[in-house]
Amino acid sequence: MATKLPIAALTTKHLFFTPVQATTLTRYNTVAAMMSATQYHPSLDVSGGALDTFLPAFTTLNRPYEAYPVIRSNTHLETIFANFFRSTPDVRFRRECLRTKDGGAVSLDWVAGDDRNLSPNSPTLILLPGLTGGSEDSYVRHMVVRARKKGWRTVVFNGRGCGDSPVTTPQFYSASYLGDTSEVVEHVSSRYPDANLYAAGWSLGANILVLYLAQESSRCRLSGAVSLCNPFNLVLADEAFRKGFNIIYDKSLSSSLRRIFRKHALLFEEMGGEYNIPAAVNCKSAKEFDEALTRVSFGFKSADDYYSKSCSSDFIQHVCKPLLCIQASNDPIAPARGIPREAIKPGLTGGSDDSYVRHMLVRARNKGWRVVVFNSRGCADSPVTTPQMYSASFLGDLDAVVNHVVARYPKANLYGVGWSMGANLLVQYLGKEAGGRRFSGAVSMCNPFDLVMSDEDLCKGFNRIYNRSLAKALSGILKKHLMLFEDIGGDYNIPLAANAQTIRDYDDGLTRVSFGFKSVDEYLQNSCSANFIKYVRTPLLCIQAKNDPIAPDRAIPREDIKGNPNCLLVVTPKGGHLGWVAGENAPRGCPWTDPMVMDFLQHLENERSGTHQGTGNLLQSVNV
Structure with a gap:
């Protein structure tokens, strides 16, 4: 039976997740096939997030299909x-x-x-x-x-x-x-x-x-x-x-x-x-x-x-x-x-059902933190009630959610964690909006930072697989709510968005029009959190992987992060995009980053609440 926390503990701190558009491949990941300890015959195409778990159960996959x-x-x-x-x-x-x-x-x-x-x-x-x-x-x-x-x-x-x-x-x-x-x-x-x-x-x-x-x-x-x-x-x-x-x-x-x-x-x-x-x-x-x-x-x-x-x-x-x-x-x-094949559960439309979100939720909950997951419009079966979805730079929904949570728990310290595009939104919010000051700390993971560069990389080589899969997920959400977009005028191209082959197709048919941009390129240029990180006044931990195929290493605004006394950057040599299959919990447990995230947030909470648990000055002790 789960142990209930005392009410006092529940009201002292608050962890706010924003997985809004996190891009991840959590079930059908071809990379997992290469990591499997059990071999299958090369005549078979075997993949999936559950590969390592279930492959040993089969007695025939090591033989060819003849x-x-x-x-x-x-x-x-x-x-x-x-x-x-x-x-x-x-x-x-x-x-x-x-x-x-x-x-x-x-x-x-x-x-x-x-x-x-x-x-x-x-x-x-x-x-x-x-x-x-x-x-x-x-x-x-x-x-x-x-x-x-x-x-x-x-x-x-x-x-x-x-x-x-x-x-x-x-x-x-x-x-x-x-x-x-x-x-x-x-x-x-x-x-x-x-x-x-x-x-x-x-x-x-x-x-x-x-x-x-x-x-x-x-x-x-x-x-x-x-x-x-x-x-x-x-x-x-x-x-x-x-x-x-x-x-x-x-x-x-x-x-x-x-x-x-x-x-x-x-x-x-x-x-x-x-x-x-x-x-x-x-x-x-x-x-x-x-x-x-x-x-x-x-x-x-x-x-x-x-x-x-x-x-x-x-x-x-x-x-x-x-x-x-x-x-x-x-x-x-x-x-x-x-x-x-590649992205049966893509995170560009991610939410509270995603593996990386739930691992973080469990870890935070074990430390006595209250957790709320922000599922954006249409994501994780969140309702869509108007002919507008979400974008990489629209902060209105995030601001409304922050105001709601703060009003509900006015005595709690508020923290935020964002993945991928959710991280891009969170960093923009911290740098642009007055509401960003309400956060006592935040973590950004696999942030693309520069969406122009990310778009360039999504159109190259194997990355096109991610691009198609994510576009399919976006169009799939749109198709559930097409009636809201019936007979909508202007520059909208709903058939293009509903049948998008790339994220750019979707953004050209719908997103850039919804949010008043003249083109997809203009939308991407004006939605880069790299342009706002210098203005962040909240303690912010940024975690990136050098080999991330979707959030390229060259897009990280290193100089602006280095010049901001509130920011800390950790770049791992490997990790892919929201992979980080390393550490004591590998290969099927929580990502390598989770303990670091909670150590950082707990340190900030201890500093604000006046309690010290031997964490020291974390911003200086982490070797970047």
């Missing part, structure tokens, strides 16, 4: 052979029809005899098949058999109309509707409350599963999950579907959709509104079916709108449970370019 002779010569041969000629194990199921809250129904197929043969606390695996798939599919049954041999209880979740599941209302399912999934997980969890619950999804089922994990975040009842052949980006998958031989798959899936729909067409008789039932009944492609039925049922303006808002790649950064994603680089239906 497709069966002849079949391996062509992606379509491998796809079609598996679909038509792979064996289908004989599995006896016991069906349970689950009535959903909206009057619909889904079917849960349990392995017959499991209630007698397995204990109530046996691990339980929920399987989510692909589009139109169900418990009769070969790939599903093979997984059932393998899990059953391990002593696991399995249940196949057949969506509405799939696997002969009944359809009782004029609504099927979609790539982003999570209501049925939530009810199934809740039902299974309540049935076996002592069992750890897991899930595996294929194709569209994988997309739904990842969306569900992201929606539930840390509240999710699943202990872990596996996503296989996830299209991730449905816009790209739709484009691939309509090219070359892939048209065959499109026609096949549309045929399955027609067949399911026709069985239940009477439920849709005389449906009004924008429904086009004849088009759904006679669809020649999956997009025609979605345009006529799916997008209308679930409130989207068009099939394209439905696809763009149903991409699990836009939400995977919110997944807080262990997740294994397995893809094929030559998948004709789930294209490799749709995989959110």
Whole structure:
């Protein structure tokens, strides 16, 4: 049970975090692969923040992926052979029809005899098949058999109309509707409350599963999950579907959709509104079916709108449970370019769910500090209520937050910690705003300082990967709130921002216009905290890494920091961008910087409160 601090301790000090736009790669980081103690075969592309944790669990990744002779010569041969000629194990199921809250129904197929043969606390695996798939599919049954041999209880979740599941209302399912999934997980969890619950999804089922994990975040009842052949980006998958031989798959899936729909067409008789039932009944492609039925049922303006808002790649950064994603680089239906590889959890849109923030939070909390994390507009699911996001130099929100916190705890000393762009904002605030004097101390980490130089570096070499990933995260946030920007005039280019390929695209389409700059270059030039650090009058610790790929070493305003008696600069020879995988807590614990940050802040607090704990004069004792 957590120990509650006395109220007096809670009101003596306050730590204020500003991770507003921190740029970090905390889950899918290709560098982690090189650090792993366990080797995987070079024919496999394996990456992820959890690499060192989970790689030792696998017994096959050290062997090459060798497709069966002849079949391996062509992606379509491998796809079609598996679909038509792979064996289908004989599995006896016991069906349970689950009535959903909206009057619909889904079917849960349990392995017959499991209630007698397995204990109530046996691990339980929920399987989510692909589009139109169900418990009769070969790939599903093979997984059932393998899990059953391990002593696991399995249940196949057949969506509405799939696997002969009944359809009782004029609504099927979609790539982003999570209501049925939530009810199934809740039902299974309540049935076996002592069992750890897991899930595996294929194709569209994988997309739904990842969306569900992201929606539930840390509240999710699943202990872990596996996503296989996830299209991730449905816009790209739709484009691939309509090219070359892939048209065959499109026609096949549309045929399955027609067949399911026709069985239940009477439920849709005389449906009004924008429904086009004849088009759904006679669809020649999956997009025609979605345009006529799916997008209308679930409130989207068009099939394209439905696809763009149903991409699990836009939400995977919110997944807080262990997740294994397995893809094929030559998948004709789930294209490799749709995989959110390098920055599944980018910090340019960072917030209280980020690893580096939480490590600092825990350390501060252990020392008796109160902590509040400032999630900027749209970040970490923070609401957006006006047609304006945030920028690298807009200080209005930060000022409002500081005033609010000070008013709430007027007797507490206030400190600030900022990462990356959050650090850039914090330093500008300290140097420009009168409110900066309210801080008793602050820490800036991985501050880009000069955004012009940072922009230059983001357009070079491997850094372009970070650029694309961060742009995707920004556009993903924008897409959630597009209706606020409908019919907005002026120089705005919302389509450019919503489909940004680089951060510069996004800033040109939206940010620089929102904040009154004539161009992106003007915006970047006027948003550099390097121009204001000479005016900082608050004790400030700046920590940088010499090899930071996003906050370049040449951008550090060394002379201004040296000439300011309130500032201290520490530059580590390595550390990357918000990496700092070093020290006694490496490789999976807190960053190397955390103890230094709290030592600095605690020293300042001791000086202000008149208590001394042997820290000495920290500003002079640190060797820069």
